[in-house]
Amino acid sequence: MKKKVLVVTGGHPFEKDPFFEIFNSFENVDWFHEKHPEAEYFLNPEKCHEFDAIIFYDIPGVDLRRNSEPPVVCTDPTPEYKNNFENLLESGQGLVFLHHAIAGWPTWDRYADVIGGRFHYQPGSLHGNKFPDSGYRFDATQEIKVVNADHPICNEIPESFSITDEAYLYPILEKSVTPILCSDFDFENSSNFYSTALAMRGQMNSNESWAHPKGSNLVAWVRWEKSSPIAYIQLGDGPSAYMNSNFRKLVNNAIDWVSSEDARSWVNSERSKSE
Numbered sequence: 562m563k564k565k566v567l568v569v570t571g572g573h574p575f576e577k578d579p580f581f582e583i584f585n586s587f588e589n590v591d592w593f594h595e596k597h598p599e600a601e602y603f604l605n606p607e608k609c610h611e612f613d614a615i616i617f618y619d620i621p622g623v624d625l626r627r628n629s630e631p632p633v634v635c636t637d638p639t640p641e642y643k644n645n646f647e648n649l650l651e652s653g654q655g656l657v658f659l660h661h662a663i664a665g666w667p668t669w670d671r672y673a674d675v676i677g678g679r680f681h682y683q684p685g686s687l688h689g690n691k692f693p694d695s696g697y698r699f700d701a702t703q704e705i706k707v708v709n710a711d712h713p714i715c716n717e718i719p720e721s722f723s724i725t726d727e728a729y730l731y732p733i734l735e736k737s738v739t740p741i742l743c744s745d746f747d748f749e750n751s752s753n754f755y756s757t758a759l760a761m762r763g764q765m766n767s768n769e770s771w772a773h774p775k776g777s778n779l780v781a782w783v784r785w786e787k788s789s790p791i792a793y794i795q796l797g798d799g800p801s802a803y804m805n806s807n808f809r810k811l812v813n814n815a816i817d818w819v820s821s822e823d824a825r826s827w828v829n830s831e832r833s834k835s836e
Contacts, residue, residue, distance in 0.1 A: 569619050570618050617665070619661075621638070622638060632761035653789055656675075657791075680757075681693070683757075697728070698746075699798070728748075740779050754768065755771075780796060
């Protein structure tokens with residue numbers, strides 16, 4: 562039986578046809594698309610019970626206004642949205658977050674907890690710790706290495722593979738995640754990256770007077786929240802990544818895993834350990 566998947570976008574531009582072709586290529590998936598703000602209507606257990614997994618390729622709560630002042634406007638989720646999202650987690654809904662989705666709802670720390678980190682478009686804070694704006698590096702050729710070969714998301718993924726994709730420098734909540742993949746890109750030296758805040762003000766590929774703390778080389782992980790199995794894959798900026806067979810396999814495997822009984826059993830086991 563095919564998996565039924567909701568794909569959520571909005572808040573960040575992307576090349577639609579090449580991206581959606583990823584899901585068209587999956588013989589085991591029937592997918593449906595919703596865009597913010599309309600997508601928020603569906604993000605509750607009553608509307609999502611028919612979906613095996615939800616793919617987030619969005620940045621809710623962020624209005625990008627490049628070359629305007631201010632260039633980034635952030636908004637809070639409504640109390641109703643927060644409540645619906647918590648209920649979604651309680652229901653055990655499988656969630657997969659891709660690439661820029663980790664920048665969503667920057668004023669709501671709970672959302673960063675759910676995903677496992679946060680990409681900052683502007684200097685900000687996370688749980689009281691201040692951070693500069695995050696770093697990016699387009700078209701970074703990286704060797705991606707499997708950290709946990711036994712995890713189902715790594716099924717049929719080689720021990721390492723090459724991909725040219727955008728790299729991020731940002732805070733990851735490493736203590737709360739189970740690593741799946743890492744990258745050989747140098748995340749310790751912020752001079753390898755460019756300032757996102759400067760880019761939003763028209764200064765692309767610049768790190769003048771900008772620095773960022775050392776980052777993590779993790780580029781994919783899993784975690785759980787309430788009853789929900791969750792996967793994050795940092796790869797997936799544009800067509801070069803979309804067409805990478807290993808990236809496509811990772812996304813397909815992530816859909817299979819978060820919607821599986823094995824994933825729910827893992828959540829129950831991990832939750833029991835934490836109690």
